[in-house]
Amino acid sequence: MINFQYARATDVADAVRQIAADPDAKFIAGGTNLIDLMKEDVARPARLIDISRLPLKTVEETAGGLRIGALVPNSDLAYHPAVAQRYPLLSSAILAGASQQLRNMASTGGNLLQRTRCFYFYDTATPCNKREPGSGCSAINGINRINAILGTSESCIATHPSDMCVALAALEAKVHVTGPGGERVIAFADFHRLPGNTPQLDTNLHPNEIVTAVELPPKGFAANYSYLKIRDRLSYAFALVSVAAALELEGETIKDARLALGGVAHKPWRDAAAEAALRGQAANRATFRHAADLLLRDAKGFAHNGFKIDLARRAILRTLAQAARATPQSQSAKKIR
Numbered sequence: 507m508i509n510f511q512y513a514r515a516t517d518v519a520d521a522v523r524q525i526a527a528d529p530d531a532k533f534i535a536g537g538t539n540l541i542d543l544m545k546e547d548v549a550r551p552a553r554l555i556d557i558s559r560l561p562l563k564t565v566e567e568t569a570g571g572l573r574i575g576a577l578v579p580n581s582d583l584a585y586h587p588a589v590a591q592r593y594p595l596l597s598s599a600i601l602a603g604a605s606q607q608l609r610n611m612a613s614t615g616g617n618l619l620q621r622t623r624c625f626y627f628y629d630t631a632t633p634c635n636k637r638e639p640g641s642g643c644s645a646i647n648g649i650n651r652i653n654a655i656l657g658t659s660e661s662c663i664a665t666h667p668s669d670m671c672v673a674l675a676a677l678e679a680k681v682h683v684t685g686p687g688g689e690r691v692i693a694f695a696d697f698h699r700l701p702g703n704t705p706q707l708d709t710n711l712h713p714n715e716i717v718t719a720v721e722l723p724p725k726g727f728a729a730n731y732s733y734l735k736i737r738d739r740l741s742y743a744f745a746l747v748s749v750a751a752a753l754e755l756e757g758e759t760i761k762d763a764r765l766a767l768g769g770v771a772h773k774p775w776r777d778a779a780a781e782a783a784l785r786g787q788a789a790n791r792a793t794f795r796h797a798a799d800l801l802l803r804d805a806k807g808f809a810h811n812g813f814k815i816d817l818a819r820r821a822i823l824r825t826l827a828q829a830a831r832a833t834p835q836s837q838s839a840k841k842i843r
């Protein structure tokens with residue numbers, strides 16, 4: 507039994523004050539990731555600051571977009587009418603993750619900050635640079651079937667496990683955070699980090715900051731989108747590879763395109779060259795293949811995960827074709843209801 511203190515934050519300012527006062531404290535929202543990490547002895551916060559009752563549970567219309575409070579549960583967000591109708595890519599990605607019970611508990615902010623599922627990160631008997639900086643990486647020469655093929659480093663080849671974040675990356679969301687110095691806004695592409703030689707840092711959120719909201723821009727790509735998740739089981743499993751594709755079409759021509767991959771890197775993976783290769787081109791297989799080749803040009807497999815490169819290529823082709831035909835892989839929340 508490891509002792510820890512528990513305190514409830516009364517408002518955002520109080521939450522920031524409490525976290526800034528104690529470097530060994532952690533926020534707890536839905537607890538679906540942090541409690542598991544504590545039970546496995548991977549996380550050892552001296553103090554839990556419960557933010558689950560803060561008034562950050564609303565989805566509000568902003569100048570053409572949406573502002574999603576950091577404590578909006580994943581289920582509420584997926585089924586929210588404005589999200590289901592205007593951002594069905596996000597609904598699809600959320601509903602592809604975890605289980606209904608987990609999605610009822612999991613929060614928007616917590617989903618962004620969930621930690622990798624690398625087997626060795628959870629196994630405290632093995633070296634892991636992310637869990638214990640400087641101890642080594644057991645995955646590089648170990649069982650690395652679920653690990654990354656893009657953006658890896660000699661320190662870490664972990665992947666970010668979220669589905670929701672892949673859609674948020676494609677939609678170019680923004681993350682609103684508050685710290686002792688006030689508020690700031692982080693572009694989604696800059697929120698998560700690549701491992702480099704500091705794999706213990708998953709994001710660019712400062713330790714004394716709280717995520718307060720995620721903002722969606724007006725453009726939702728509601729007509730031509732698809733989220734495809736390839737995994738070992740049909741439910742309750744993390745992505746081996748996932749693809750979020752969003753297209754804006756003018757006849758047969760692609761006017762705008764977004765493409766983000768999950769399960770392949772330390773952060774949701776986007777590639778400007780691959781998206782540029784789609785814009786202005788005919789929405790056909792040759793265009794999609796060229797974009798997939800560009801996106802995967804630097805992909806590197808390890809002993810057990812080389813299969814992910816071809817899997818990702820095929821998944822990109824299929825997801826773009828589904829988006830172009832307006833036949834999305836996952837059903838939108840509107841259709842499920």
Ligand SMILES: Cc1cc2nc3c(=O)[nH]c(=O)nc-3n(C[C@H](O)[C@H](O)[C@H](O)COP(=O)(O)OP(=O)(O)OC[C@H]3O[C@@H](n4cnc5c(N)ncnc54)[C@H](O)[C@@H]3O)c2cc1C
Nearest residue numbers: 535536537538539540603604613615616617619668669717
């Ligand atoms: C069996 C299982 C299967 C799963 N499958 C999937 C899946 O397929 N796809 C998927 O995407 N996810 C999956 N998940 C993960 C799940 O989505 C996350 O655990 C959940 O989103 C985390 O949200 P939470 O509110 O419970 O976070 P918590 O566990 O409360 O917190 C997680 C981390 O975020 C920090 N935090 C939380 N909120 C804030 C905030 N507002 N500001 C700053 N820091 C904050 C906490 O300090 C902690 O470090 C699965 C989880 C389980 C247990």
Ligand code: SF4
Nearest residue numbers: 624634635643662663
């Ligand atoms: S890949 Fe990263 S998380 Fe996994 S063992 Fe190596 S350092 Fe740890």
